[in-house]
Amino acid sequence: MLSLNLNPFPTLSTGRLLLRQITTADVNKIFELRSNKAVMEFINRPLAETTADALQLIKIIIDNINISEGITWAISIQNDSTLIGTIGFWKIDTENHRAEIGYLLHPNHQQKGIMQEALSAVLNYGFTQMQLHSVEANINPANEASRKLLEKNKFIQEGYFKENFYYKGSFLDSAIYSLLTTVQ
Numbered sequence: 001m002l003s004l005n006l007n008p009f010p011t012l013s014t015g016r017l018l019l020r021q022i023t024t025a026d027v028n029k030i031f032e033l034r035s036n037k038a039v040m041e042f043i044n045r046p047l048a049e050t051t052a053d054a055l056q057l058i059k060i061i062i063d064n065i066n067i068s069e070g071i072t073w074a075i076s077i078q079n080d081s082t083l084i085g086t087i088g089f090w091k092i093d094t095e096n097h098r099a100e101i102g103y104l105l106h107p108n109h110q111q112k113g114i115m116q117e118a119l120s121a122v123l124n125y126g127f128t129q130m131q132l133h134s135v136e137a138n139i140n141p142a143n144e145a146s147r148k149l150l151e152k153n154k155f156i157q158e159g160y161f162k163e164n165f166y167y168k169g170s171f172l173d174s175a176i177y178s179l180l181t182t183v184q
């Protein structure tokens with residue numbers, strides 16, 4: 001069984017980015033992301049309507065870290081602490097050394113290789129420090145940007161579920177991607 005220790009919070013640094021802990025001070029930026037229709041198009045979760053919704057999300061993120069069920073980093077540019085996106089593992093399955101990855105980036109910063117840089121650092125942390133054996137991604141098959149990002153990082157589509165997810169009156173398909181530590 002995997003034993004996780006996320007305390008102290010593991011800040012990660014890359015060439016352009018600082019991946020740091022999310023705090024309640026990020027509430028306005030989390031609200032901007034989670035209320036943005038373009039960002040949320042394929043997330044299939046309700047849009048944040050108020051900053052109170054964003055605060056609630058931050059509380060869940062912090063609680064998940066405290067009970068080692070998930071870890072989410074704020075993505076910021078080096079020397080500017082402004083949150084521009086988030087990336088993290090959730091549904092950490094300690095018995096099977098597996099976790100699901102999720103990520104969001106503000107449109108002003110998309111298509112500049114930012115998530116590629118963040119994902120490399122987070123996968124490296126997941127496989128080497130957290131000792132994960134596999135990482136899963138569950139995407140809406142229409143999410144071309146996310147699919148490209150995963151395939152670029154050697155994720156393989158291992159499953160495809162037809163109409164398994166009911167959201168806002170429709171049954172949606174899910175594509176399940178996975179990356180094994182041995183492929184790294």
Ligand SMILES: CC(C)(COP(=O)(O)OP(=O)(O)OC[C@H]1O[C@@H](n2cnc3c(N)ncnc32)[C@H](O)[C@@H]1OP(=O)(O)O)[C@@H](O)C(=O)NCCC(=O)NCCS
Pocket residue numbers: 038039040042043102103104105106109110111112113114115116117138139140143144145146148149152
């Ligand atoms: C998915 C997402 C995180 C990608 O972030 P990004 O920083 O723009 O991606 P990158 O610039 O690192 O690009 C990585 C690869 O994906 C491709 N890509 C990125 N955006 C794309 C788009 N809109 N359409 C097609 N391909 C895209 C890039 O071309 C790149 O591959 P390449 O270098 O071989 O050309 C971003 O589009 C996003 O936040 N989307 C909304 C939230 C979301 O859907 N999250 C995923 C939920 S499963």
